[in-house]
Amino acid sequence: MPGAAVASPLLLSLSSSSSPFLSSSSTSFLPPTSSAAPHSAGRTKAAVSVLRALRAEAATLPVLSFTGDKVGEVTLDLKSAPPSTARAVVHRAIITDRQNARRGTASTLTRGEVSGGGRKPYQQKKTGKARRGSQRTPLRPGGGVVFGPKPRDWSIKINRKEKRLAISTALASAAVAEDAFVVEEFDEAFASGPKTKDFVAALQRWGLDPKQKAMFFATEFDDNVRLSGRNIGSLKMLTPRTLNLYDILDARKLFFTPAAVDYLNSRYGTSASDDYDTDDEDDAVEELLEQEVEEEGTTAEAAQDATEESEADGSS
Template identity: 35%
Template structure:
């Protein structure tokens, strides 16, 4: 069963003070809160795995079409192919093959997990009217200055959720180790879990409510 929970976020000004507030409603499930998050997280982690280990069996190894010698009369053991696993250069018996680790989860469960996690991260979430810099060109210095103005330490793992990725902001942020920036329609559990502080644009918050509250 899901029920609506209101989250009252404080909107921070450029000086890091509470300018005003905004409230959103999220449909969350308190009965299986962590279970749904765990399922969605395991799915995301498994989908990132690559089962690239691959050995060639005797049917995959090139060559070996000709019988090495006749069946009888040579005194040697019978052989049908030089690509037998018993021969040097032959195939591998029971070697590893490419494997898929992908898992599936219902879309409603995936959205519920994201909503539950956002609800749990309420205290470490900050809302800003607009995450932008005054410089016309990418500037890491301006981004650091903006983060400090919001009274957030750069030693924390920071997740910035914007309405739309701005190339200037992206280029400014990519040199900073502890900052990750993603669009509101591309948020994922792993990024939210890893972050100690979350900064969300007000416009991005509206997109999150529309996209993941269904």
């Protein structure tokens, strides 16, 4: 599967010994279960134990100014999966994202769909050759394809809680491994206009190699800042609407704005929910966004149908 091939090298970076979340040698946080309990009760207790095992370990991130000087510190307190299941949760989420991105439009023609081949090439017998009923057999050049790809839906489902946990686990792992930091708002530095050269110089002052992949997460970007950073091929500039697990794992360094840290703490931190219940307001917003996309597609289709009908009436 293409998704698995892409995700494997990304997940290797999460298995470093510096990360307490994904270390294979770490002990499990699950409490021991009684062997005398019935099987159904054991499954219930295990499910409850997994939810209680979710923890949050605060990581202190340095705050850098636009000139590269350290001006303070902030705390990133995110929920994380227990070490025994963290790698599996992140792997499942990245496979789901990559597989759902497949369009599934690959298509080949079978021997019944290839044009031509209606006449029998030569008679059945008395030729000394193997019998052949069509020139479009898969054994001949220009023939059909045997068991070739056809349009299909590759999408698979993942629970919303599980996907959210995978993102918070990846962010927490990067923060604990000291691969993340915070930069002050620097919109004023690009008030005169966008300039990619100044943005690259700022990355170097922050200790980032412009040739290495990095992720910049902010709640919103000023137009000049966005235009200055979009020409840097190794930099991904994400907002809460575009935050995804693949870009988090693919980046060598992560840096945020103070407002982005507050958003992550409120969205994925301990203040979001003590029992790891989804935030009803956030879920409602996501559902509304999905409904808006569907309604926009339906409206566009209806408008196109109306246009085609009017053109047909005009031609008649």
